[in-house]
Amino acid sequence: MDIGKRLKLLRKNTLNLTQSKFGEQIGFKATAIGQMESGDRNVTDRTILLICKEFNVNEEWLRNGTGDMFIEPDTFSLDQYLKSKNATDFEIELVKSFFEIPDDSRKEFLNRLKKYVISNFNENDLVATKEETFEEKKKRELEAYALELEAEAKGEISSALEKHEGA
Template sequence: MNTRIKFLRKNSGLTQEKFAERIGLKQNSIALIESGKRNISDQAILSICREFGVREEWLRTGNGEMYAPAPTNGLDLLAKEKKLTHGEYILIEKFVGLNPETRKRILDYIQEVSAALSADDIPADAPAIDCRESAESLHAELDRQLGIEKKEAAGESEAS
């Protein structure tokens, strides 16, 4: 793996110092990794893959294509640009997959909750909210609404 890291660094036209800076390591760590005197951490491997767009399998084993395929849709481009986590990607993907009316209801609800939380008239002795219970009830409501949409969509496709 050390030779592939050195190849990638040189192919990118970077000094050990600049390469290390981009992945959050020090120059001497890169020198030791490239010379095979130090093993590279999984975190550093993931940083290299993310920062330089190389495939983890190639970096670890030399198998397959060096570079990951370019993003093919807007969400993939956004995910790469903003370094979205897998969970953030799924949240956005599922949200934009909803019909416009459901998205509007969700946004309206979020605004309503936000306004209520920022209101100055919340009594000082207001009961504590069980966030887990609130999240579960929100999830149940969203599931209920999605179920209605699926039934409506199934009815439309049967009518066609």
């Protein structure tokens, strides 16, 4: 297996990224990634180093196909973990900032957040957050509209009766 095929195996089967997303993370366009995977473009040393650094790939595996695909890190990287979950820069900074707060303040914040969530969201609210299908939404809207029309009709009938009785 050549380096292009290993690159494609890494990107598509292991990292589950499109050429566009993969390229974006290392500063390349999707077309360049496609050309490298197909062998139409050389994978430079610089590119290999970028891929290995960004995705924690074993350079020996990428170059020659020997050894494990990934290097097991000695330490846990919060940044890398959050990036692997597609966190935005803002979300990463938010998480980091949260852990800069003293322990007792963090605990107090989490307790208040928990109380807020429990008091402001009942089971119906949580169920309503699931995505409705078009048919479910249409049925719900039609039922609400029918009830509204019924109420209007009753209101007109009762107001007509009031006029008749008062005459």
